[in-house]
Amino acid sequence: MAKIAYILLCHKDPDAIIGQAEMLTKAGDYIAIHFDGRARPEHYRRIRGALADNPNVTFARKRVKCGWGEWSLVQATLLAVEAAAKDFPRATHFYMLSGDCAAIKSARYAHEFLDAEDVDYIESFDYFESDWIKTGMKEERLIYRHYFNERKRKWLFDASFALQRKLGLSRAIPNDIQIMIGSQWWCLRRRTVEWILEFTRKRRDVMRFFRTTWIPDETFFQTLVRHVVPDAEIRTRTLTFLMFTDYGMPQTFYNDHYDLLLGQDFLFARKISPEATELKARLGALYSDDDATFKISNEGRSLFKFLTGRGRIGQRFGSRFWETESTLGRHRELMIVICKKWHVAKRLLEQVRKITNTPAIEYLFNEEDTDLPDLGGIQSTLEKRTRHRRALMRMLFDYYGTDQLIVCMDPSALDLLQDFASDRSTTRMLEIQCVFTDDYLIGHAMRVGLAGEQTSAETFERLLPTIRGDMVYESDGIRDAEFEHHYIISESRPPEENAAPIARFLDIDHEQARDIARTEHLFAD
Known part of the structure; x- marks a missing residue:
């Protein structure tokens, strides 16, 4: 009978990985794990410790830092395959998995399928x-x-x-x-x-x-x-x-997809939502159920196409992507940098990218030409991005293959901030408070069309206090909203003081935060 060595590439959620390994090996199969070199060392130690006594578990001999589209993904796979081939001489098949996959058939069914x-x-x-x-x-x-x-x-x-x-x-x-x-x-x-x-x-x-x-x-x-x-x-x-939406993103499966998944002519499914705990529990029990029988209908993709198509013409049960994916996900962290001086936030983001390697996107709700991937058109205009903001953000999380994402927003976008803060995901905000000189405010007035080259000094004298008051009003509105994870750095404070809120915002150590706070010419106009 077939003996499967699962090749698991993963980078997060150590408890889920441990549970997945224990479930798959309980039926007599094997698993070789490569845990991304970019992931937290303490997570890797927890996985190794929990599975240390399981003879059907092995690990790649070294961990590499993986990136989407890179050779590193193939290298990680080869390392796990080599470990499985060496440590499990009785394995007859090698099956590639990710941490988002789950068995949708029993172990007995899988073995008989491969033996056929x-x-x-x-x-x-x-x-x-x-x-x-x-x-x-x-x-x-x-x-x-x-x-x-x-x-x-x-x-x-x-x-x-x-x-x-x-x-x-x-x-x-x-x-x-x-x-x-x-x-x-x-x-x-x-x-x-x-x-x-x-x-x-x-x-x-x-x-x-x-x-x-x-x-x-x-x-x-x-x-x-x-x-x-x-x-x-x-x-x-x-x-x-696996299925893909019209935007090229993998469709996520939830608790109510259990019956649909069992009817497909496949052994595993991807991607299972981290929040679908009931679905995972039922599928886990199914894998060890030798008496389970399956009626294969294989209608999943055609049913999905039909239902979403009905949604396009306004009929029931055909929710569009941005309706069914209305939450970013409880396991995700959206970090928002808020700053009126866009060039300051962009400088900060550039340093954050270098130090943390976290995907970071500039003013996507303010600048039409913000560098964004092709997401099927939803990213094409500011109006679409704003109207379908949660769908856009979820697609960006999926595109970058991450659970942490940084974006920049103008402090005037209080409605956006409140919307994201109300999501089940973790939303953290870092407000950058800058000094607004008269010269900067004059330039700002000209950029936004409030003044021109011929505007008189007298007009500017009356206009500048109003503009400055608006900026103070926006900042006060953010503070009055009393967001749970709201941190502030200020141009008037030394880098050492700004390092602490940066560390809490990014969940990094103080040394890294201090390097970011010391970004050269950070507040220069």
């Missing part, structure tokens, strides 16, 4: 002939070298790509492999995994090539499996059920 055919399950479509990539780069993912993370260091990513293209620094794809593409969620036989590991040791040229491709977790295993395994032994599908 001696094949590998992996999406593997021709890279150039298929329409798997809908928009954006295609050939450019491969023929140019990508050294920087597109989400975290977008300017360097774009500049490097533009420079290579301008100088004609493209490269050839290794001529004896056919590039394939597909989902990163696969299940491979032991023999296939051993062939791939051997391939990685022998073909250093191919490894060098993939290390600088963009989003290699969608091409590396998909290409190598097709290279080492006969076509007849490959089923071009995933065994993990």
Whole structure:
């Protein structure tokens, strides 16, 4: 009978990881865990300690810092696969999972399913002939070298790509492999995994090539499996059920999706909401239930398409994405930097990015040209961003693959601040109080259209106290709202005093906060 070694890549929620490992190994299967090198060390120690006595659990020999679209995701997977292959010689199959996945069938059903055919399950479509990539780069993912993370260091990513293209620094794809593409969620036989590991040791040229491709977790295993395994032994599908919204974001499953998930022709499902505790408990009990039977209807994707389509024409039970996803999620942390001087907040954000590596977005509700990813059009105008603000924010959390996000807002946006503060997520605010000189206020009046080049000194003399009063009024309104996690730094205070509220706002140590507070020319106009 099949014995499955689960390959788990995860970066958060240690208690959920421990529970997932205990559930999967209780049925006699194995699990190899790679916990992101960027995650908190104390979380990793908790996982290791809780699972130390479980002989069916192993860990990757080293932890790497993972980033979306980077080679690091493939590297982490290979490290976990190597550990599983070495420590679990009886494992017959290796199944790729994330911390957001959950079994939707029993262990007995999964084992019998894998025993039925001696094949590998992996999406593997021709890279150039298929329409798997809908928009954006295609050939450019491969023929140019990508050294920087597109989400975290977008300017360097774009500049490097533009420079290579301008100088004609493209490269050839290794001529004896056919590039394939597909989902990163696969299940491979032991023999296939051993062939791939051997391939990685022998073909250093191919490894060098993939290390600088963009989003290699969608091409590396998909290409190598097709290279080492006969076509007849490959089923071009995933065994993990996942759906995507119209905006290209994974659909999240909640407590009331239990019956729907059981009817799908898959062994696992992704993504399960961290708040769906009842669903997780029921699925956990199901996995160890050898008597469970399943009626496969496989209507999930068509039903989802139908219901959302009905919502488009105003009919019942067809909630749009921003209605069904109306909360950011209890487990998420939205950190809002509030500052009237936008250039000051942007300087602070740049330093925060360097020190914390937390995704940070500038004035997305104030500046039309704020650098945002393509989210299917919801990000295209300020009016859409504001109207569907919670949906937009949730999509950004999903896009960056994070539970922590920093954004900038103008202090005039009190309604937005109150809306986010009322969400079930944790919302923290850092207000930056600046000194407003007359010269700054004159420039501000001209930028917002209250004055022009020909405005007289007498008019400015009457106008400036009003503008200054409005700014004080906005700040008072924020304080009067009595937000739970509201911190203040001030231009009039020394960096040492500003470090403390920064540390509480970002949940970092004092030394890091002090480095941020000492940002060079932070308050300069």
